Structure formats: structure tokens, C-alpha cells
Amino acid sequence: MSDTLYTVTQLANDLGVTARTVRFYEDKALLNPRRAGNNRVYTHRDRARLILILRGKRLGFTLREIKEYLDLYDADPTRQEQMRALLKRVQARLDSLVEQEKALAETMAELRTIAQQTEAALAALPASEAPSKVRRAR
Amino acid sequence: MSDTLYTVTQLANDLGVTARTVRFYEDKALLNPRRAGNNRVYTHRDRARLILILRGKRLGFTLREIKEYLDLYDADPTRQEQMRALLKRVQARLDSLVEQEKALAETMAELRTIAQQTEAALAALPASEAPSKVRRAR
DNA sequence: ATCTCACTTAACGTATACGTCAACTTCTAT
DNA sequence: ATAGAAGTTGACGTATACGTTAAGTGAGAT
Structure with missing residues (x-):
């Protein structure tokens, strides 16, 4: 029931970006996955968030703008x-x-x-x- | 006759760019003005060249591309x-x-x-x- | 026990077109 | 002589979105 978990590489490949990109987004506070020990673990929520990010990018928004939007979403x-x-x-x-x-x-x-x-x-x-x-x- | 000569600032103001920009183009070998002692001196040819450069920019070409074109023009x-x-x-x-x-x-x-x-x-x-x-x- | 893969952080590299000092030199006017 | 304006050459800074090592950790497979 969509309780699937992903590693960076899985999520990245899944959505057609590199793991580097996904980690970069985290560095920019666009994502905030949990950890299993030292490793990142992504839920379907994280996945949805990333999809939103990529959509925003496609539409020409900057990561900063996308972040503002996502922050609003959370708050x-x-x-x-x-x-x-x-x-x-x-x-x-x-x-x-x-x-x-x-x-x-x-x-x-x-x-x-x-x-x-x-x-x-x-x-x-x-x-x-x-x-x-x-x-x-x- | 149009044997007018320009200083960087004159030429720059004349064409709506900064002197920094004009010097930058020289650094990139897009311009090659003469010197009066240490100072740059631009002729109407240089001016025409700069106009071409700016036009190329307006049309979305990179300075590298513009340079290739200008080099051909010379050769x-x-x-x-x-x-x-x-x-x-x-x-x-x-x-x-x-x-x-x-x-x-x-x-x-x-x-x-x-x-x-x-x-x-x-x-x-x-x-x-x-x-x-x-x-x-x- | 060792290999190998996947993961981690940190940090420098890339491309483009200048902006912005810093530190001088030179010329003109007073 | 000296102030002020304008010119000169470096050289680092900016913005954006990652790419690309480097160097190391942890875990499963052989």
C-alpha cells in the first residue's frame, strides 16, 4: 500500500535524475528524508515531493521558488x-x-x-x- | 570621412554598454583596438564590429559563436x-x-x-x- | 577474510557574461 | 604641485544547477 521505501539511487533512477541531484535538493532543503543509520530512506511522500520539484523545474521555476512553495505546503x-x-x-x-x-x-x-x-x-x-x-x- | 576616434567609455556609452564590457570583449579577442600609449582607441571599424557583436548577442548567439563569425569576416x-x-x-x-x-x-x-x-x-x-x-x- | 557495490560527506569544477573592487598610472585643469 | 577624472591591468565575485573527484564507511556475497 505505497509504503514502499527507496534509496537515493532507486528514487533518482525512478524519476530520471541522478542521485547527486536528489542529494543536492536535500542540501537545498527541498527534501528531508529519514535515515537508516547513515543512509537516506525515501517514502512515497518524499517521492511525491520530488515529483513536484521536477514539475516546478520543468515549468521554469528556480529551486528557490520551488522551495518557498513547498515550505508553504508544509506550513x-x-x-x-x-x-x-x-x-x-x-x-x-x-x-x-x-x-x-x-x-x-x-x-x-x-x-x-x-x-x-x-x-x-x-x-x-x-x-x-x-x-x-x-x-x-x- | 568618419575618421572619428573613440575612447572605451565613449564607445561604450555610445552603444549602451559599459566600458568593462568592451574590455571584456577585447579579452575574448572579439575586438582589437589600437592604442595611444596605454589607452585604447577605437575607430569606426571597431565600432561597426561592436555593433555586430551586440546584434549577435541580441539574436542569442554566444560570444564564442560571434567570434568565429568575426574571425571569418577577417579571413x-x-x-x-x-x-x-x-x-x-x-x-x-x-x-x-x-x-x-x-x-x-x-x-x-x-x-x-x-x-x-x-x-x-x-x-x-x-x-x-x-x-x-x-x-x-x- | 576479502571483494565489491552502494552509500556518505566535503569540496572543487563547469559554463556564461560580465560586475566590482584594488591598486596604479596618466592627463588635464587650476 | 596637486586634485580630480579617466584610463589600465589583474583577479575575485555572482548566479544556477548540478558534475565530478576524493576519501572513506558499512553490508552482503564469495
């Missing part, structure tokens, strides 16, 4: 404040991405212009349309 | 090989940006989903719809 039993905060973050990120989208479009337009101009300039060149393989075979 | 009198190389780089960058665009769209979609779900969850909450300003005024 907010009703989860209301946490959801408000989440909403704020998500909106902000969306705004930022909208801007990125614009910038991206502009950049692509400029690159396409350059490509066209360059192609035109190359086509206007008279000699050596292709680097003739037999130029003075030696 | 290729006909400018043909250079233009081919440029075309290649530009195409590659465009491909990369197209992928970024996709990833961006996916990310935004996921964020919008999260936002909606969070809003719904918040709306479903009974108490304290807004953090009432007068909660037990003390």
Missing part, C-alpha cells in the same frame, strides 16, 4: 495561502513567458530577414557556386 | 565562405528557436491549466474569501 494545513501564492507565481511566470514569446518572435523575424538577405547575396555571387571538387586536382 | 576577403557559415548558424539558431517556441507553448498551456485548477480550488473554499482586514482588530 499551511488549509492550503489556502499556499494556493494563493501558487496562483501568483504562476501568473507571474505566465506574464514572463508571454514576454519571452514576443521577444522570440522578434528574434526569429530578424533571423529570417538575415537568412533571406544572405541567401540573396550568395545567389548574386558569380563564381564558384559550389566548391568545385576538381579545382586543380594535385 | 575571408570574398566573404563567401563567411556568408555560408552565417547562413548555417542562422538556420541552426532558427531551428533551435522553433523548438523553444514549442516548449514554450507547452509550458504555458500547463501553467494555464494549473492556474485554472487552482482558481477553482480556491473558489470551492468556504471560509475567508478575502483576508478580512478587520479580523479582531487589536
Whole structure:
């Protein structure tokens, strides 16, 4: 009944990251697994937490931001404040991405212009349309 | 004529960067101004070069890539090989940006989903719809 | 008993593009 | 002569997310 326990390597492989990464997250206080002697032991809760972390990363949040969110999760039993905060973050990120989208479009337009101009300039060149393989075979 | 000469600070201010940046580019062999004694002196050619560098940056190329391009510019009198190389780089960058665009769209979609779900969850909450300003005024 | 694997901590390395001193030298103006 | 502005060369600092040794511990397998 999902009382499975994991070692670092297991959990890491399971979620497609390295053990180093998982330990790193712990160092950054994003995870806090129990120990069996000296070794880390992860529960399904830890696993869920890590999944949240990875999702946050995919969505472009920094580890610091993710940590703030997770800290709220822990400190907010009703989860209301946490959801408000989440909403704020998500909106902000969306705004930022909208801007990125614009910038991206502009950049692509400029690159396409350059490509066209360059192609035109190359086509206007008279000699050596292709680097003739037999130029003075030696 | 445009035989104007610039000092680092002048050139930097002129193009909206810091003198540190201009010197940094020289350290990276992207610029190679003359000297008047110990001081850097920039010509309109140097200025044009710097403009190219900044443009490349705007378009998302690394300084290393920009340097390769500029080196070609110097070593290729006909400018043909250079233009081919440029075309290649530009195409590659465009491909990369197209992928970024996709990833961006996916990310935004996921964020919008999260936002909606969070809003719904918040709306479903009974108490304290807004953090009432007068909660037990003390 | 020894090998070998998995685990541990600590700490330096990486990539990118500069920012920010520190410590001088030089030039111009007063 | 001297203050002040501007220039110079190092060289370390910054931010982010880990990678990569190094050096050692504990446990099961042979």
C-alpha cells in the first residue's frame, strides 16, 4: 500500500535524475528524508515531493521558488495561502513567458530577414557556386 | 570621412554598454583596438564590429559563436565562405528557436491549466474569501 | 577474510557574461 | 604641485544547477 521505501539511487533512477541531484535538493532543503543509520530512506511522500520539484523545474521555476512553495505546503494545513501564492507565481511566470514569446518572435523575424538577405547575396555571387571538387586536382 | 576616434567609455556609452564590457570583449579577442600609449582607441571599424557583436548577442548567439563569425569576416576577403557559415548558424539558431517556441507553448498551456485548477480550488473554499482586514482588530 | 557495490560527506569544477573592487598610472585643469 | 577624472591591468565575485573527484564507511556475497 505505497509504503514502499527507496534509496537515493532507486528514487533518482525512478524519476530520471541522478542521485547527486536528489542529494543536492536535500542540501537545498527541498527534501528531508529519514535515515537508516547513515543512509537516506525515501517514502512515497518524499517521492511525491520530488515529483513536484521536477514539475516546478520543468515549468521554469528556480529551486528557490520551488522551495518557498513547498515550505508553504508544509506550513499551511488549509492550503489556502499556499494556493494563493501558487496562483501568483504562476501568473507571474505566465506574464514572463508571454514576454519571452514576443521577444522570440522578434528574434526569429530578424533571423529570417538575415537568412533571406544572405541567401540573396550568395545567389548574386558569380563564381564558384559550389566548391568545385576538381579545382586543380594535385 | 568618419575618421572619428573613440575612447572605451565613449564607445561604450555610445552603444549602451559599459566600458568593462568592451574590455571584456577585447579579452575574448572579439575586438582589437589600437592604442595611444596605454589607452585604447577605437575607430569606426571597431565600432561597426561592436555593433555586430551586440546584434549577435541580441539574436542569442554566444560570444564564442560571434567570434568565429568575426574571425571569418577577417579571413575571408570574398566573404563567401563567411556568408555560408552565417547562413548555417542562422538556420541552426532558427531551428533551435522553433523548438523553444514549442516548449514554450507547452509550458504555458500547463501553467494555464494549473492556474485554472487552482482558481477553482480556491473558489470551492468556504471560509475567508478575502483576508478580512478587520479580523479582531487589536 | 576479502571483494565489491552502494552509500556518505566535503569540496572543487563547469559554463556564461560580465560586475566590482584594488591598486596604479596618466592627463588635464587650476 | 596637486586634485580630480579617466584610463589600465589583474583577479575575485555572482548566479544556477548540478558534475565530478576524493576519501572513506558499512553490508552482503564469495
